[in-house]
Structures are given as structure tokens and as C-alpha cells.
Amino acid sequence: MLRTSAYSSIRASLMKGRFQQSLLRTLAFLLSSLVHLCDFKSKKWRRSGDSRLKMLWIIRFSGFFSAALVTIVLSPSLQSFPPAEAIRSSHFDGYLRYPGQTPVVDSLNRFSFRKASAFGNAEECGSGDRQTSGETTVCDPSLVHIAITLDVEYLRGSIAAVHSILQHSLCPTNFFFHFLVSETNLETLVRSTFPQLNFKVYYFDPEIVRNLISTSVRQALEQPLNYARNYLADLLEPCVRRIIYLDSDLIVVDDVSKLWTTSLGSRTVGAPEYCHANFTKYFTDGFWSDKRLSGTFVGRKPCYFNTGVMVIDLVKWRRFEYTKRIERWMEIQKNSRIYELGSLPPFLLVFAGHVATIEHRWNQHGLGGDSVRGSCRDLHPGPVSLLHWSGSGKPWLRLDSNRPCPLDALWAPYDLYGPTP
Numbered sequence: 417m418l419r420t421s422a423y424s425s426i427r428a429s430l431m432k433g434r435f436q437q438s439l440l441r442t443l444a445f446l447l448s449s450l451v452h453l454c455d456f457k458s459k460k461w462r463r464s465g466d467s468r469l470k471m472l473w474i475i476r477f478s479g480f481f482s483a484a485l486v487t488i489v490l491s492p493s494l495q496s497f498p499p500a501e502a503i504r505s506s507h508f509d510g511y512l513r514y515p516g517q518t519p520v521v522d523s524l525n526r527f528s529f530r531k532a533s534a535f536g537n538a539e540e541c542g543s544g545d546r547q548t549s550g551e552t553t554v555c556d557p558s559l560v561h562i563a564i565t566l567d568v569e570y571l572r573g574s575i576a577a578v579h580s581i582l583q584h585s586l587c588p589t590n591f592f593f594h595f596l597v598s599e600t601n602l603e604t605l606v607r608s609t610f611p612q613l614n615f616k617v618y619y620f621d622p623e624i625v626r627n628l629i630s631t632s633v634r635q636a637l638e639q640p641l642n643y644a645r646n647y648l649a650d651l652l653e654p655c656v657r658r659i660i661y662l663d664s665d666l667i668v669v670d671d672v673s674k675l676w677t678t679s680l681g682s683r684t685v686g687a688p689e690y691c692h693a694n695f696t697k698y699f700t701d702g703f704w705s706d707k708r709l710s711g712t713f714v715g716r717k718p719c720y721f722n723t724g725v726m727v728i729d730l731v732k733w734r735r736f737e738y739t740k741r742i743e744r745w746m747e748i749q750k751n752s753r754i755y756e757l758g759s760l761p762p763f764l765l766v767f768a769g770h771v772a773t774i775e776h777r778w779n780q781h782g783l784g785g786d787s788v789r790g791s792c793r794d795l796h797p798g799p800v801s802l803l804h805w806s807g808s809g810k811p812w813l814r815l816d817s818n819r820p821c822p823l824d825a826l827w828a829p830y831d832l833y834g835p836t837p
């Protein structure tokens with residue numbers, strides 16, 4: 417897709433230039449007018465079916481689209497500004513409007529990942545006969561199941577996450593990766609990067625959530641694939657009884673099989689909890705003042721948890737139909753705004769206070785930093801098994817722009833992006 421590469425390079429150069437907020441506002445306003453014009457044209461194309469005219473408009477406006485996106489990403493404070501909303505939703509619609517068309521393929525051709533070094537099980541792994549992939553069936557009960565999305569914009573992060581998991585585990589061939597995609601089939605890319613990996617690619621249809629997504633404070637939070645975690649129980653084979661769900665902006669620096677064997681007790685979801693965080697702020701005043709809504713927390717002691725690292729009992733999830741419960745809250749959100757973030761609040765609504773506590777070492781989150789100032793964050797006290805760059809800053813973008821945060825150096829060794837040296 418055009419935005420991915422153009423966007424990161426423009427973003428990097430803009431970061432260096434440190435554009436003034438006021439300039440961005442003006443730019444956003446101008447672009448919104450252009451986007452409206454383009455959107456109007458796009459309706460015309462579909463009626464006329466004139467592909468030459470369509471191409472011309474795509475070429476003419478692709479630059480503007482990228483620039484518009486950059487403006488929004490760079491300036492989160494703009495996001496409550498009406499013209500920015502207009503750009504964002506137009507862009508989003510445009511992106512879903514042409515599924516599987518050349519822009520996606522084109523940008524994928526520009527992705528280049530090095531092959532990861534070979535890996536194998538240690539002797540301690542017992543029946544180490546799972547030496548080659550292909551023979552492993554997903555229903556083998558000894559497997560460790562891990563789900564990660566492969567979003568074109570976060571692909572570099574997802575690949576680094578997988579790489580980090582393999583590097584720190586004793587029995588990597590016991591892992592089975594479930595990759596969720598919605599833009600194109602990335603199987604070849606994964607296979608060439610990790611030739612021995614046990615994995616399967618699942619197509620997540622953006623249409624499933626399209627009508628359930630409401631605008632949030634950050635455009636990245638509206639990506640349909642962000643919501644794929646709600647549907648793991650349906651997407652994965654019924655024989656998969658437990659899954660570790662991981663975000664794309666993290667690295668694991670410990671053996672993930674320790675996380676896999678964590679007891680969930682009677683709970684369905686396990687995650688590190690943060691009970692000192694102000695839980696009130698995740699929902700609107702309207703939510704708290706409507707007892708029919710906020711009454712859902714009565715009898716619970718709800719605490720914030722981050723949905724980027726979760727261990728999920730899929731058997732219980734299916735039995736209690738948690739997907740439907742989450743969808744019901746998303747429908748309420750569409751009609752009466754009860755929160756500002758993306759896929760997280762419905763999880764809090766359904767599970768907060770009913771989560772199996774996992775050690776904090778498994779989600780040292782927030783390393784992406786502050787969304788407005790792009791400031792660097794430090795680790796929380798205590799041991800570290802997983803580093804998570806949640807927040808708006810991503811280590812690959814900061815490294816590319818030569819403005820990394822100190823902890824980004826810990827992400828860099830797992831990066832496989834770029835041609836073979």
C-alpha cells in the first residue's frame with residue numbers, strides 16, 4: 417500500500433524538521449478539502465467504470481493521501497479537530513474500498529526481510545522429533561500456540577516479535593504461530609524469513625468489524641486487525657484450547673513457554689493487572705453516570721490490564737460466548753460514546769476484575785511513549801520478560817529517523833528488515 421513506505425520516509429523527514437503545530441493545522445484543513453474532492457470523484461469512477469480516469473486520480477492524489485496520514489500521525493492533538501476527522505475517515509474508507517488491489521502487493525514487494533538463523537529444540541525438550549515444519553498438525557496437544565497479527569504497517573514489528581520468541585526459547589519447534597491477516601496473503605514472506613516455523617495464516621475479514629468500529633483517539637487503534645483478538649476463538653481450530661495473544665510492537669526476552677504454562681484458575685483471560693491505574697479515565701462521564709451501563713462493574717474490583725499480552729482459555733471463551741459480549745459493548749459504543757480508545761475498553765468491560773493475574777514482567781508496556789510529545793519511557797521496576805512499545809512511538813520508526821529512545825536499542829537486534837548484508 418502506498419502509505420506504508422511513503423509514509424514512514426515522509427514521517428522521518430518531518431520529524432527532523434519539527435514542523436509547527438499551526439502549519440500542520442493549516443495543512444490538515446487544506447488536505448481535508450482535497451480528500452473530500454477525491455472521495456466525490458471516487459463515487460463517480462465506480463459509476464462510470466473508466467479505469468484510466470481512475471488511475472489518473474489515484475496517481476494525482478496518492479501523495480496527498482500519504483501526506484494527510486502523516487499529518488494526523490504526527491499530530492495527535494489534531495485528532496479532535498474536525499477536518500482531521502474527515503481526512504481520517506475518508507482515508508480509512510478508501511483503504512477498505514479496494515481490497516486486494518495492486519497498492520497492497522506493490523508495497524509488499526518493497527518489503528525485504530532477511531532469513532532468520534536456523535533454530536531447533538534443545539535435548540531437554542524430550543520428544544524432539546518435530547524437526548521439520550509441515551509435519552506438525554495444529555491439533556498436536558503438546559504445542560504452544562501463539563497468535564500475532566500481520567498488519568502491513570506493523571509487519572516489521574511482528575517479524576521482530578517472532579524472531580525474539582524463537583531466540584529465547586528452549587523448544588522453539590514446539591511453538592505454533594497463528595498469524596492473522598486481512599490485507600493480503602503473507603505466507604510466502606513468513607516462510608522465507610522463518611523456513612522452519614510451524615505456522616498458519618488466517619484471513620480476518622475487516623467487514624466483520626467494519627460496522628462496529630467507532631473513531632478513537634488514535635487512527636492506528638481503528639485498524640480492523642486490532643479487533644481480530646476478539647475473534648480468536650472462532651478463527652482458530654476448535655482443537656486449539658489455549659492461546660497466547662501478542663501485539664506486534666513487542667519483543668520477548670524470556671522463554672515464552674513459561675507464560676504458556678501460567679495457571680488461569682477458573683478465569684478465561686490472564687494478563688498483568690495494574691490496580692493503581694485510574695480506571696475511571698478509560699470510560700466517559702456519560703458511561704459512569706448511566707447506572708445501566710456502569711452497573712456492569714458492580715460486585716467487581718476492576719483494574720486496568722493491557723490487551724497486548726493475554727493468555728486466553730479458548731474453551732471457556734467459546735462456552736461463554738465472550739465474542740458476543742464484546743460485540744454488544746461495541747454496539748453500545750456506536751450509539752452512545754462510552755470510551756475513547758479502540759479495542760481495549762470492551763475487554764475491560766467484559767473482563768476487568770475477572771482476570772487471572774500474570775506477573776508484570778510479561779508486559780513491560782508503554783515504551784512507545786507519550787503520544788503528544790513522543791517522549792521516551794523507562795522500564796517499570798522489577799524483572800523483564802517482555803518489552804512492549806505500546807503508545808504512539810514505535811522503535812523501528814524512531815531508529816530509522818535517528819531519534820531513538822534508549823530502550824529502542826533492545827528492540828534493534830531482533831529486526832530482520834532490510835536486504836541481506
Ligand SMILES: *[C@@H]1O[C@H](CO)[C@@H](O)[C@H](O)[C@H]1NC(C)=O
Nearest residue numbers: 693694695696697698699701
Ligand atoms: C481519575 O480520573 C478521573 C477522570 O479523568 C478524575 O476525575 C479523577 O479525579 C481521577 N481520580 C484520581 C484518584 O486521580
